[in-house]
Amino acid sequence: MRRIVIVGAGLTGLSAAYHLCARGAEPMVLERSGTVGGACRTLTREGFHFDLTGHLLHLAREESHELLRALGVRGALRPHRRRAGIALAGTVTPYPIQINTYRLPREIRRECVLGFVEAHARASGRGEAPASFAAWALDRFGEGFARHFFLPYNRKLFCTDPAELTTEWVGRYVPRPEVADVIAGAFGLYRTPVGYNAAFLYPKVGGIQIVADALARSLPAVRLGCQVRSVRLGAREVELESGETLGWDALVATAPLSHLAAMTADLPAAARAAAARLRAVAVVNLNLGVRGPAPRREHWLYVPEERFPFYRVGIPSNHGRVAPPGCHTLSVEVSVPAGAPVPAGLRERCLAGLAELGLLRDAGDVAVVEEVRLDPAYAIFDAVRPAAVAALRDAFRAAGVTVAGRWAEWKYSTMEDALWDGAAVARRLAR
Ligand SMILES: Cc1cc2nc3c(=O)[nH]c(=O)nc-3n(C[C@H](O)[C@H](O)[C@H](O)COP(=O)(O)OP(=O)(O)OC[C@H]3O[C@@H](n4cnc5c(N)ncnc54)[C@H](O)[C@@H]3O)c2cc1C
Known part of the structure; x- marks a missing residue:
């Protein structure tokens, strides 16, 4: 049987494995973290559930509902109509x-x-x-x-x-x-919901992790705590941090394209030069578990003004049971260039900004703070991106490596896209 190795147990890697298994293949999934889900993980601290920033399922395709049903998770999700606002000039107006x-x-x-x-x-x-x-x-x-x-x-x-x-x-x-x-x-007369995120599904209880967990349950094995240190294209091998070497006939890479390029020893020089041109931002995500009722009804607020360090603040407990009774959660998102350190005093500035916006009544109400970093989080779409991504994708494909998912393809995409990116990989490898 063809040896298929998948790097990463985020939604793309898990979905690729799920759809490959359905076609009779036996892929091996390698995940560096101790849990599956990648960016769609949920951290639980003192009864609070924190996703890595807001992760809401905006489904545009009917077959996504069918997939979630097949995974036994659709019934655990509740539909919501977006309540989002824009905090601007001392007030909040609805989004968009x-x-x-x-x-x-x-x-x-x-x-x-x-x-x-x-x-x-x-x-x-x-x-x-x-x-x-x-x-x-x-x-x-x-x-x-x-x-x-x-x-x-x-x-x-x-x-x-x-x-x-x-x-x-x-x-x-x-x-x-x-x-x-x-x-x-x-005049406040426009009523029709618009945009890709006008409606969404979210777990009734707990965080978005349940989607990745449902996929993982359907797979024979995912090797957790298993970081790929290097990829050798010529030898068709990956080497793990432990020193173990695994051979592959087809490799599916869902790790960020820039990281993949850096860990590939024998990447052609032109592709390596292309990787140097990729730009991205990281998101520092400050999650707060706060005592007392939520300060507002919105699910999230966009914050364009420069004087606030964050670009968005979520109130996840307004759409799911993610906090102990009598408490709520806030999810604060700050962008920094990929790889850059967290700016000094950022947490204090975030708390002050939340207070100014009326989102935090008293810093003494904060029961838990959990800071996480998504790096990279957003690929930067600049003039050099298309050619750089194509050069890398082609070089990897020529060597039997499929790059798939939001960060491996250096694109802007959703969880639903990740599920179908994985299915497309399975179809391609089955041909
Ligand atoms: C700030 C932000 C908010 C978002 N909000 C939403 C939202 O509301 N709704 C929505 O639908 N989508 C949202 N998304 C998009 C969503 O997170 C992604 O589309 C999806 O998680 C992509 O999954 P993936 O499997 O491609 O990547 P990942 O989840 O990153 O999975 C890749 C996996 O590879 C592993 N890995 C990396 N390197 C190695 C290595 N060397 N060895 C072994 N394993 C490795 C990682 O640990 C990770 O688990 C958001 C994204 C961001 C950044």
Whole structure:
């Protein structure tokens, strides 16, 4: 039988193994961590369950529900309609801002609506899309929306000048309304839910880990605590931290592309040069278990203003039972360049920012703090990314390695995508 080795037991690796097993293969999954799930893990501390930042299942495909049913986990998930807001100019207005300016101060509201109408009058959206995200945001949404939300928010999230970002990723993530919708939104009259994340599923009890656990239960074995130290393409081997060497006929790599390149001893020089061009940000995620009721009803808030260190704050206990009775949880997300140290005093600045936004009444109410880091968290979509990713993907594929998943393909994608990326790998290897 062909030896198939899968590096990583996140949703992509687990799903690849699950679908390979269904086709009669016997893949070996190697996971460096002590638990499965990758970015979709849940940490439990003193009765609080913390996901690694908000992890909500936005399902666009009917077969995803079928897969979750087959895994026996669909019944454990509850549907929700998004309650998200944007904290801006001392107030909170519902997300998305394009159709919800009505709670903003009048001057900002006027700038947003006027800018949108002016952009529309310039025939925006009907010509060729501008190459940079900054130009695209101005062209599609106008001066006000760009200045108050799109530019500062994305500058903070990607730690990058929005003029350096491209627009390949915006399609499903940034909805563009009609003029009538923007005007309705300025009066609080727009009601239809929009965007890829308007609805979601989340476990009734506990965190998102249950999805990965359900996949892992269906597999014969996952080797945990098993870090791959190096990959040798010519010899078709991986070497583990323990010194053990494993041969493979097909390798599925779900570790970040930049890490994979660094650990591959005999990667062609052109591919190694391409890896040096990949850029990403890491997310420092401060999880707080807090005594008392949640300060607001939203599931999460976007925070574009520069004076706050975080770009988003979640209130996960508003959509799941993740805190002991009488308590709630906050999930604070801060971007830093991949590999960069956590800025000094970050935790104190986050707590002060939460207090200023009315999200933390008293620092003395914080019962548990759990800081985690996702690194990389967001690939930076810049002009060099497409060619660099293609060069690496092709070099690996030529050597029998399939790169799959959000970080191995250096893309922006969801848990649902990871489940189907894994299924696609199984189909390809079965051919
Ligand atoms: C901040 C943030 C918020 C998100 N929110 C959502 C959301 O709300 N909804 C949603 O659908 N998606 C969300 N996502 C996306 C989601 O997390 C990913 O799409 C999904 O987790 C990708 O899974 P993966 O298996 O490809 O990668 P991973 O989960 O990273 O899995 C890769 C695995 O490989 C292992 N590994 C790495 N190197 C080695 C090695 N050398 N040896 C052995 N094992 C190794 C890692 O430990 C890891 O377990 C979010 C992502 C981020 C960053």
